[in-house]
Amino acid sequence: MTKSKYILLAVLLIVGISLAVANTVPNSTSFASGYVYVDEQTGSELSTQELVADVAPAVVSIVTESVSYNWFWQAVPQTGAGSGIIISPDGYVVTNNHVVEGANKVTVTLSSGNTYEATLVGTDAETDLAVVKIDASGLDYLHFLTNSLEQLGVLDPVVAVGNALALPGGPTWTLGVVSNLGRSIEVDTGVVLKDIIQTDAAINAGNSGGPLVNMAGQVVGINVAIASNAENIGFAISTDTAIPVVQSLINEGKVVRPWLGVSVATVTPAIQQYYHLSVDTGALITSVTSGSPADEAGLRAGDVITKLGDGDVNTADDLISAIGSHQIGDQVEITYYHGSVQKITAATLEESPS
Numbered sequence: 001m002t003k004s005k006y007i008l009l010a011v012l013l014i015v016g017i018s019l020a021v022a023n024t025v026p027n028s029t030s031f032a033s034g035y036v037y038v039d040e041q042t043g044s045e046l047s048t049q050e051l052v053a054d055v056a057p058a059v060v061s062i063v064t065e066s067v068s069y070n071w072f073w074q075a076v077p078q079t080g081a082g083s084g085i086i087i088s089p090d091g092y093v094v095t096n097n098h099v100v101e102g103a104n105k106v107t108v109t110l111s112s113g114n115t116y117e118a119t120l121v122g123t124d125a126e127t128d129l130a131v132v133k134i135d136a137s138g139l140d141y142l143h144f145l146t147n148s149l150e151q152l153g154v155l156d157p158v159v160a161v162g163n164a165l166a167l168p169g170g171p172t173w174t175l176g177v178v179s180n181l182g183r184s185i186e187v188d189t190g191v192v193l194k195d196i197i198q199t200d201a202a203i204n205a206g207n208s209g210g211p212l213v214n215m216a217g218q219v220v221g222i223n224v225a226i227a228s229n230a231e232n233i234g235f236a237i238s239t240d241t242a243i244p245v246v247q248s249l250i251n252e253g254k255v256v257r258p259w260l261g262v263s264v265a266t267v268t269p270a271i272q273q274y275y276h277l278s279v280d281t282g283a284l285i286t287s288v289t290s291g292s293p294a295d296e297a298g299l300r301a302g303d304v305i306t307k308l309g310d311g312d313v314n315t316a317d318d319l320i321s322a323i324g325s326h327q328i329g330d331q332v333e334i335t336y337y338h339g340s341v342q343k344i345t346a347a348t349l350e351e352s353p354s
Contacts, residue, residue: 037087038243039143042151043216051159052173054217057111057140058086059171059210061163062095062118062132064103083162083171083210084108084132085219086141087246091116091134094246095209096224097123098187100130108134111170122249126191126257127241128224130209131249142211144246148220148239149181149195160201160223160234162210171210176201176232185225185235194317195238197221203234212236258328259352261292266315267304275302278340282306283319285336297334297347306342307335323349 046054064080082099086092093108100106106118116134123130145151152158156178164172180198187193199212203223212221221236248255264283265271272280282304288294299305305313308322309332326332331348 037141037143038146039218040146042145042214043218045215046217051213051215051217055142055159055161055211055213056171058142059111059161060084060086060093061109061166061171061206062093062099062209063107063109063166064100065105065107066103081163081166081206082208083206083223085209085211085222086139087144088141089137089139091136091139092121092250093118093132093134094222094242095130095132096222097125097128097130099209100132101125106132108132110136110139122253122255124245124249124255125189127237127245127255128187128191128193129222129237129242129245129249131246142213142217142219144239144243145214145218145220146239146243148197152178152181152197152214152220154178154180157215158197158199158201158220159213159215160199160203160207160210160236161213162203162207162223164202164204164206166206172204172207174202179233181238183235187225193224193235193237193241195241196224197236197238199234199236200232201234202232203236207234256328257352258323258326258330258349259293260319260323260347260349261289261294262299262305263287264305264316264319266317277304277337279304279306279337281314282337283313283316293347293350297345299334299336299345299347300338302338304337305334306337308332 062082062084066078068076068078070076084093084095087094108118109115118132118134121131121133160174161171176199179200183196183198184194185196203226207223210223211219212223214220221238222242223236225235227233245255263286265286267282267284285301285303287301307313311322313319326349328351331346333346335344
C-alpha cells in the first residue's frame, strides 16, 4: 500500500458496469500439477503458536522497482513494498495489483530469507489482485477458504499478516475481529471494490497483498486498504472475489468479463428529482461507450434500466450482478425508460476491454 493511498467514501454513487464479476467459485481450483489451494470448510482452530508456524512460511515480502520522471523528464528510480501469499509449492504468489503495478522488477523474499526475482503472471485492476511466479519448488502454501462472507461472522477473530512498513526481521502480526462483511469501497483510481471484509486488525503500509486469516490459518481475505481518516478500520478482499480471479489469472493471464458498456448511478429520490425521471428505482445511465453493446442496442445517457432479462433492476449493483451472471456472447433483453416511455431492447454482451 506504499504506492497508492486508499480512502473510504461515505457515498458510492457512480459505478462502471465493466466492474461486473460473477462471484462464483470455478469447478476446479487446482493447478495443472495437481496442487489444491482451496478449502470448502472451516478448519479446526489452532493455537497461536501453531497458527504462526503454519502461516509464516507462506507469507512473503515483495519489493518493487520502477522508474518515474520529474518535470525535466529525468528518470527517478522508485521502490515500493508489499506482501504476498504463496498458494502452490511451485511458486505462485497472490498479491495486490497496486503493489506490482508499473514495476520493472519484482523481488520476493521468503520467510527463510531466500530471495527470488518474480515474473508477472497476470493482474486485474478492477479487483486489485495480481499473481506473480517465482522459480522455486517445495514451498509451504496457504489455503483459501471458499465463501468466506458466509462462513465468517461479525466479531469472529482474524489475524492480518504482512510486510508492514517493510520492517526487517519477518512479517508483522496483528489480531482483531471481523468488523463488517460485504462492504464496498472506492479507491483513488475510481474503481469500486465490492464484497470487502472490514476488520480492526491493524493494517499498515506494506501489508497490502498479505493474508487475513481465520484462527484455523485459512486465508479469508487479502489485505488491501485502510481508512486513512479513521482508527482501526482496515479492509481485505474476500476470497469470494479472489478465488475466481486468481484462477483466471493463472489459467488465462487475465480476467474475462461480460460487458455492456455503460456507467450508471442508482436512482434515488434526489436523483429522480434532479433529472426529472419518471421512475423512482432503477439504474440511471450516465454515459454509454461508443460502439459498445449498449450503444448498438440504442441505449443513451439519461435512460433508466429497470430490468435485465427476467430480473428486476432497482439499483446499479443489481445491474452489475445481473451482467456478471451472464456469459460473453449472451443476448440479454433490457427494459428501460426513455423519458416517460418504457422500451425494450436487446444487447449481446461482449468481453470487457482491458
